[in-house]
Amino acid sequence: MNITIRKANMQDVPAVSQLFDLYRIFYHKTSNLEAAQNFIKDRIQSNDSEIIIAENMDGALVGFIQLYPSFSSTRMQRLWVLNDLYVLESFRGMGISKQLIAAAKKIATQTNACGVLLETSKTNTIGNQLYPSTGFELEVESNFYFWTNQ
Secondary structure, three states: OOOOEEEEOOOHHHHHHHHHHHHHOOOOOOOOHHHHHHHHHHHHHOOOOOOEEEEEEEOOOOEEEEEEEEEEEEOOOEEEEEEEEOHHHHHHHOOHHHHHHHHHHHHHHOOOOEEEEOOOOOOOOOHHHHOOOEEEEOOOOOOOOOOOOO
């Protein structure tokens, strides 16, 4: 299958928003396409994340990855957080996720970042097989804590 991997732009907002809404539904959130569209539009306009999309030869978007910039104080370098990765169910198993991850790694290299950090659920069987197969190492020496006010 011929897939083009490229950075999303403002013209892609409606299609990326639909994928983003499906991603949120996958993670048991209520569908809200209008809010998804506003969120994606804000990310692209503010240039505060990198959204990379997978486009099939018909021009339809079939997947995306979203990276947020951060920093490692101990390494004194930029660090990217791979926050979102989604591929339409009918396009899974075709290597699109691996292509999107390769694009994320390329961004990290181009920005002289020390690496890419991600989190996934212990029950995400596919992700927990995918990430090690693309060179990510499971960090077992650290505890991950989260505080929420919601």
